[in-house]
Amino acid sequence: MTQRIYYTEPYRRAFDAKVLTATAAGDRLHVTLDQTTFYPTSGGQPYDTGTLGGAAVVDVVDNDDGTITHVVSGSLKLGDVVSGEIDWARRFDHMQQHTGQHVLSAAFDRLFGVRTESFHMGQLSSTIDLAREVTATEVARAEDDANRVVWEDRPVTIRFVTAEEAASMGMRKESGRTGTLRLIDVQEYDLSACGGTHVDRTGAIGIIAIGSVEKFKGGSRVEFLCGGRALERFRLWKGALSSMQKHLSVPPTDMAASIERMQVDAKAAQRNIRAFQEKLAGHEAMMLLSRGSSVIVQALEGWDPQGLKAIAVAATAANPAAEVVLFTATNPAQVVIARGASSTIDASAVLKNLAAKFGGKGGGKPDLAQGGGLSAPIQELVTYAKTLLS
Numbered sequence: 236m237t238q239r240i241y242y243t244e245p246y247r248r249a250f251d252a253k254v255l256t257a258t259a260a261g262d263r264l265h266v267t268l269d270q271t272t273f274y275p276t277s278g279g280q281p282y283d284t285g286t287l288g289g290a291a292v293v294d295v296v297d298n299d300d301g302t303i304t305h306v307v308s309g310s311l312k313l314g315d316v317v318s319g320e321i322d323w324a325r326r327f328d329h330m331q332q333h334t335g336q337h338v339l340s341a342a343f344d345r346l347f348g349v350r351t352e353s354f355h356m357g358q359l360s361s362t363i364d365l366a367r368e369v370t371a372t373e374v375a376r377a378e379d380d381a382n383r384v385v386w387e388d389r390p391v392t393i394r395f396v397t398a399e400e401a402a403s404m405g406m407r408k409e410s411g412r413t414g415t416l417r418l419i420d421v422q423e424y425d426l427s428a429c430g431g432t433h434v435d436r437t438g439a440i441g442i443i444a445i446g447s448v449e450k451f452k453g454g455s456r457v458e459f460l461c462g463g464r465a466l467e468r469f470r471l472w473k474g475a476l477s478s479m480q481k482h483l484s485v486p487p488t489d490m491a492a493s494i495e496r497m498q499v500d501a502k503a504a505q506r507n508i509r510a511f512q513e514k515l516a517g518h519e520a521m522m523l524l525s526r527g528s529s530v531i532v533q534a535l536e537g538w539d540p541q542g543l544k545a546i547a548v549a550a551t552a553a554n555p556a557a558e559v560v561l562f563t564a565t566n567p568a569q570v571v572i573a574r575g576a577s578s579t580i581d582a583s584a585v586l587k588n589l590a591a592k593f594g595g596k597g598g599g600k601p602d603l604a605q606g607g608g609l610s611a612p613i614q615e616l617v618t619y620a621k622t623l624l625s
């Protein structure tokens with residue numbers, strides 16, 4: 236058994252302890268101590284980092300036999316008395332998120348009778364999974380009530396009771412454990428069995444801000460950020476919003492409407508360009524045919540595949556004998572192959588031949604085929620395509 240100092244003194248950062256076991260594991264050392272303030276990953280809360288005897292603690296694992304393994308990058312000797320210190324910024328962040336979770340889960344439970352099925356603390360935000368789907372109104376009301384409790388700065392106390400005593404105390408969630416239970420008591424708001432680390436007054440949570448809410452396994456997955464994380468997210472969004480504001484020149488509340496207008500305008504502009512392109516394609520086709528040959532193989536600067544297709548279709552409609560292979564003037568190139576009604580070439584076979592030699596892919600029918608990813612200089616593509624038509 237390792238004595239867990241954080242059970243009774245969650246604000247303790249430094250401690251001295253005796254090395255009980257030290258086992259090499261690759262370039263790491265697995266160390267157990269007689270006591271520790273290092274929290275091991277459990278109950279949705281990640282492990283503490285810090286130093287032990289001057290060596291870095293890179294992971295902390297909770298073992299079934301009640302001991303805690305410190306994964307250390309450095310050397311410690313059996314029997315040594317070493318000083319340990321946790322990374323307080325990381326731990327305090329975990330305490331804010333974890334206590335905030337108790338309060339937020341209690342809010343959903345007290346207001347709407349919705350249970351929290353699980354809790355996960357991620358690197359940037361945390362989530363709780365609720366037993367049923369919640370509405371936006373319910374989310375807002377739970378968020379309001381949880382923050383009321385934060386701002387009332389209620390005491391959060393740690394109590395140890397027997398499982399029998401706990402049964403009659405009205406806990407939010409019954410515990411499956413036997414023997415002594417560690418209860419976290421948010422004064423007159425929440426009573427839960429929990430082995431994690433928590434702040435000692437709700438005021439230290441700072442704020443509980445709900446992020447995204449998604450459907451999850453028949454319920455809702457609610458993302459939330461407490462204290463410092465909420466401030467970080469606020470800064471992130473503030474930065475994103477102010478850079479958007481530079482481009483849009485409207486206040487944040489008008490941004491969505493402004494972007495919507497821009498999208499409508501862009502679509503209209505695109506439709507205009509397409510219409511012009513169609514007209515221009517007809518002229519381009521006539522120009523290509525006016526050279527006198529019904530076999531047209533070339534790359535056209537400034538045209539995209541859709542434009543090339545319009546040219547090829549116009550050319551083969553105007554001249555039933557036309558056989559047209561048009562490339563974009565890019566490397567890799569895209570290609571459109573078309574034939575008129577009286578031609579007997581197979582456009583998709585020509586495409587297959589091109590793709591076999593130059594890479595790329597595509598598809599189509601005997602009268603019209605389209606592809607892309609042909610990697611070769613344009614002249615090489617044109618020369619080879621000509622041999623396929625002769």
Ligand SMILES: [Zn+2]
Binds near residue numbers: 334337432433
């Ligand atoms: Zn907890």
